[in-house]
Amino acid sequence: METPYLIPPGLRVYAIGDIHGYLVPLQAMQEQIAADLLRGAAPERVHIVYLGDYVDRGPDSRGVIDYLISRRDRGDGIAKTFIRGNHDVLFLDFMDPPQDRPPLADAQTWLRWGGEETLRSYGVSLPEAFLPAEFERMMPALRQHVPSAHRDFLKGMRSHVIIGGYYFTHAGVDPLVPLERQDRTTLMIMREPFLSWSGLLEKRVVHGHTVTAEPDVHPHRIGLDTGLYKGGKLTCGVFEGAEVRFLQV
Numbered sequence: 001m002e003t004p005y006l007i008p009p010g011l012r013v014y015a016i017g018d019i020h021g022y023l024v025p026l027q028a029m030q031e032q033i034a035a036d037l038l039r040g041a042a043p044e045r046v047h048i049v050y051l052g053d054y055v056d057r058g059p060d061s062r063g064v065i066d067y068l069i070s071r072r073d074r075g076d077g078i079a080k081t082f083i084r085g086n087h088d089v090l091f092l093d094f095m096d097p098p099q100d101r102p103p104l105a106d107a108q109t110w111l112r113w114g115g116e117e118t119l120r121s122y123g124v125s126l127p128e129a130f131l132p133a134e135f136e137r138m139m140p141a142l143r144q145h146v147p148s149a150h151r152d153f154l155k156g157m158r159s160h161v162i163i164g165g166y167y168f169t170h171a172g173v174d175p176l177v178p179l180e181r182q183d184r185t186t187l188m189i190m191r192e193p194f195l196s197w198s199g200l201l202e203k204r205v206v207h208g209h210t211v212t213a214e215p216d217v218h219p220h221r222i223g224l225d226t227g228l229y230k231g232g233k234l235t236c237g238v239f240e241g242a243e244v245r246f247l248q249v
């Protein structure tokens with residue numbers, strides 16, 4: 001289908017969906033990207049966008065963050081953007097509860113949604129029951145166990161990145177609000193009416209967050225969360241000019 005959305009000439013973008021603490025598929029995906037770059041004519045410039053939800057559910061959130069930091073610091077000439085997912089922000093908020101919200105409710109939500117696995121990966125022991133007193137013990141314990149480089153990495157995450165006709169973010173956008181006025185939280189949790197929107201948007205949105213069996217391609221959006229943590233695959237969208245293709249692990 002003819003698309004009005006284009007990536008600027010000379011640039012190839014790789015966008016990687018939700019990782020959720022699974023280090024091995026992430027490493028395999030980076031190898032696939034490296035191999036992909038060696039096939040055919042090399043692009044002038046490369047940009048890798050990580051779509052967020054690096055932590056929770058899977059067994060090695062700590063290893064994933066370590067690995068992403070090492071990719072970021074490689075000096076390989078590849079631009080990288082790390083988008084913030086709702087899980088990554090729940091993790092940050094557990095360490096430093098925001099002043100304007102009751103911390104316990106958020107903390108309980110986080111632990112129920114896979115935060116326990118993240119705590120375990122950082123060597124924080126879990127109590128039998130999550131009583132308020134236990135939260136007060138775990139929060140500073142986690143702060144001690146998480147290297148400052150990891151916290152700096154998480155604090156450096158972006159809400160979105162615009163590349164040509166594409167808008168990359170974790171969950172989606174509010175289709176009733178102009179792109180330049182999107183709310184940061186909305187970008188991390190949006191489902192409807194964005195997912196079922198009919199018609200085009202200012203830019204084509206590339207996102208994760210909502211699991212589908214295969215890459216979810218529509219005129220206004222492309223979903224790349226193929227449910228790695230539920231036994232599905234890790235998906236990477238490859239964008240060049242008007243072309244879109246996929247790598248999977």
Ligand SMILES: [Mn+2]
Pocket residue numbers: 053085086087170171188208209210
């Ligand atoms: Mn998410």
